[in-house]
Amino acid sequence: MQNDIQEVLISEEELQSKIKELGEILSKEYADRNPLVICVLKGAFIFMADLVKNITVPVEMDFMAVSSYGASTKSSGVVKIIKDLDASVENRDVLIVEDIIDSGLTLTHLIDLLQRRGAKSTTVVTLFDKPSGRKVDLEADYTGFVLPDAFVVGYGLDYAEKYRNLPYIGILKPEIYTS
Numbered sequence: 001m002q003n004d005i006q007e008v009l010i011s012e013e014e015l016q017s018k019i020k021e022l023g024e025i026l027s028k029e030y031a032d033r034n035p036l037v038i039c040v041l042k043g044a045f046i047f048m049a050d051l052v053k054n055i056t057v058p059v060e061m062d063f064m065a066v067s068s069y070g071a072s073t074k075s076s077g078v079v080k081i082i083k084d085l086d087a088s089v090e091n092r093d094v095l096i097v098e099d100i101i102d103s104g105l106t107l108t109h110l111i112d113l114l115q116r117r118g119a120k121s122t123t124v125v126t127l128f129d130k131p132s133g134r135k136v137d138l139e140a141d142y143t144g145f146v147l148p149d150a151f152v153v154g155y156g157l158d159y160a161e162k163y164r165n166l167p168y169i170g171i172l173k174p175e176i177y178t179s
């Protein structure tokens with residue numbers, strides 16, 4: 001698995017220290033509210049787990065699975081809901097936890113859906129942002145790292161369902177997805 005990585009972009013230590021910072025900021029933002037924290041599966045599962053351990057105020061959690069990449073490095077543009085939320089978002093302050101914003105299509109679709117379902121507020125925290133990939137105008141409220149224009153894997157992010165369990169963020173060797 002490590003042999004398929006061209007370069008480590010962000011180390012495990014850098015990730016953990018940034019997530020601690022984000023947790024502190026969000027603990028202040030939600031000091032007197034009780035947000036519903038939504039994890040966008042699968043990619044965000046590791047970030048979600050580490051982030052909520054750094055949030056010191058009471059939160060509720062729910063999980064939703066969406067997919068638009070499949071076994072490709074380009075968004076299909078079709079955001080498929082694979083698992084819906086268990087809880088109602090009506091009148092709730094929702095915090096959406098994403099691993100990466102690339103084209104922006106996944107989050108645009110999700111925010112629109114949650115607003116139509118009556119969420120009181122929708123706030124987005126993403127660990128990574130790749131502005132070069134954007135196809136729609138969308139910005140997160142809180143961002144961990146801005147990434148260059150390369151397909152990255154690790155820390156929840158996959159290529160064809162692999163590499164999610166790397167504890168760091170790396171750039172995949174191009175021959176892995178062109179071969």
Ligand SMILES: O=P(O)(O)OC[C@H]1O[C@H](OP(=O)(O)OP(=O)(O)O)[C@H](O)[C@@H]1O
Pocket residue numbers: 040041042043044066067068069070075098099100101102103104105106107157158
């Ligand atoms: O801004 P976008 O271009 O929409 O890309 C970002 C989305 O793509 C990835 O999910 P993917 O569809 O690969 O599903 P996964 O999380 O199960 O890997 C990632 O986890 C984000 O949810």
Ligand code: HPA
Pocket residue numbers: 069100102150151152153157158159
């Ligand atoms: O760079 C990426 N890597 C993995 N999954 C992704 N989904 C959108 N962009 C990426």
Ligand SMILES: [Mg+2]
Pocket residue numbers: 043069070157158159
């Ligand atoms: Mg994926």
